[in-house]
Amino acid sequence: MKRVIVIGAGAAGIFAALAAAEQGADVLLFEKNDIVGKKMGITGKGRCNLTNTCPMADFIARTPGHGKFLFSAYQAYTNEDLLNQVHAWGLATKEERGGRVFPQSDSAIEVRKLLYHRLQAAKVDLHLQEPVRAVHHAASGFTVQTGRGTYEAGACIITTGGVSYPVTGSSGDGYEFAKALGHTVTELRPSLIAFTASDAWVRDLAGLALRNVDVSLWKQGKKLASQFGEMLFTHTGVSGPVILMLSSAVAHKPKWTFPMQLRINLKPALTADALDARVQRDFQKYLRKQVDNALKELLPQHLIPVVLDQAGIAKETPVNQITRIQRQDLVTVLQALSLTLTGTRPIAEAIVTAGGVSVREINPKTMESKCVEGLYFAGEVMDIDAFTGGYNLQAAFSTGVVAGRAAAAEAKEE
Template sequence: MKQILVIGAGPAGMMAAIRAAENGAEVTLLEKMKRPGRKMMITGKGRCNITNAADVPEIIRNIHGNGAFLNSSMRAFDNRDVMDFFVEQGVPVKVERGNRVFPVSDKAQDVVDAMVHRLHELGVRIELEMPVTDILLQEGRVAGVRTKSGAHYKADAVILAVGGASYPGTGSTGDGYAMAKKLSHTIVPLQPSLVPLETEEEWVKDVQGLSLRNVRATLLADGGKVQEMFGEMMFTHFGVTGPIILSMSRQAAKCLADGKFVELELNLKPALTPEKLDARVQRDFEQYIRKSLKNGLMDLLPHKLIEPVLDCAYLDPEKPVHQVTAEERHRLVETLQHLTLTITKTRPLAEAIVTAGGVSVREINPKTMESKLVPGLYFAGEVVDVDAYTGGYNLQAAFSMGNAAGCWSVWNDD
């Protein structure tokens, strides 16, 4: 019976341990935290967005960091397999807006409990509060691991699934990168992905907590368009966040790292052409002709946003509507569709939902997840240089990689 060690009880690690045990291995799962699945507990705002119901090519397109690397592993264990797995474990699922898949209960705890229950059912030995420091080799191949306490565990194969370097409070403190680097693996520089952005403009503090739906946001670097997304965002005391902002943050981080001047241009009324928006503004002005400019926009904008927009358009909020010139009105329309924020930096990597960068995919077999440099060493999850947009894609990637690593660690006879 093969002895398999899995380091890290996150989604990838637990799935790897389950699959290895189902294939007849004796499996030990080593986790540094007091409980398994700590980071899973906070995904999807505590509801756990386990996957996405789109077809596989669409999912891979949304894995913007090395999605093609997952072609084999995802086709071997795709989103339908993930949904079936949880249903079989007694966790029914539902599909929501954007094809996001959640447990019907809306409780991440149910997802984690189901995986832990399956591990126990299969006889997987779970060792908690057991941080690993080194992967041990013998004659060039994996022989086991050493823990922080000095304990040694022997193994025929080791699966490294310790997560990235974001949300360190959940156990993702970058340990895996150090272990992989000691074994001569290349670590692609780490950057935050799915992280809020900080802005230079102070007015965002005045509108913090305000959410906007149906906004088109365009990311600009040195004046050139980098990325454009449509959807929901929110202002914070330091800048901006929300689904479309998080999805653009990887590119923003890259542009900032390259020393570029980064801006975010917001179209608050993307459904209207400039001409139609101008006509709409004129109708509102006719209705509120005896009011001040700030009160003449109450039907067009959220109350909190009116004065910042007028300020950006260089218009006096107290000016009577009937005194607004055509040129001033056109300036207002321009601002409504090109409200620009200067991005100064991302929030810290520790606050990112996902880490971009990690163990280079060039050094991992995409079918088996085995290292091309060290026989018997497998990788799965966020420790690998793979990351995706928000929407269930990152957890799907973790489950697919975990499945491949768990199965092939048992099947391989190298």
């Protein structure tokens, strides 16, 4: 019997184990937790955004961390293959905005449990609560050490994930195994992560969400990137979909160092002239009021003092005393509310880890190491990372399947 050892029962490890078992291999799957797919159980805010219905070329475009490396894996196991597979296993799915696919039940736990039952049905030898401590390679194959014993196999697949959300088990062990086996691990950086800000007013706005805003990142007067959509103020800075996207850009641009400036265009649908006309209409309506009262139709209440402060206008100023220059300053701030970003939240809070085992040392067609024959990698442990939208899980599933199939084919007869 061909024997394959898989280390880590997350998205990539489960699919690698199932694919290897399907090819007739005897599969041992080691997991440090007492359940499989612990991280999967919290994905998509508990709903598990499994994949996306967009063309596979778009998956690559939405994977800033070595998307092209995934080309062959995405040909071998597509989003359609995944959906056909989970549907055949009895999981109903639904498509939402932006092609995002979720289980019909909105339950990530259902996905996790389903995969556990598939592992049992495939007779994968599952070793829960058995963290792998070391992986050794010799001419005869691999020796894997855990606290309970030593196991041998012809092929070994490392699917230990990144270092984000270590509470789910992904604490970076795979990087140490990879390094010990002669691999390069590129710098680990947080991606899809909130930013911290130094401005005191940001903390006062914690919990406030802004929709349909255009948010841009600036450094020394130069615009670096921008995103349109929703953002959120937090106790330490800013978060929300547009911020996560910007953080992905930062993770891939080492030259974009903190501090950086964030500018929020609160009214991106209007030109400066149209916004000025709108402000004038509101001022006409509230001519006898204080200026802060005149802005309540334009802005969320808590944002008014911040905007007035940045425009250099005292909030008690009567509207009929506001000068044209002051009004223009107000319009400028409404389209470029500014705050100073000091960094990102810690990598442990990132949705995904950028960096990892260098993809230059991995064959993209099989996920086999170019340094050690019979050794494979799949999922987030590799230097790959994508945007939100189901792309990270699909990357883990596709690379897991490719590694599992190739490892089973290559594992030496014992």
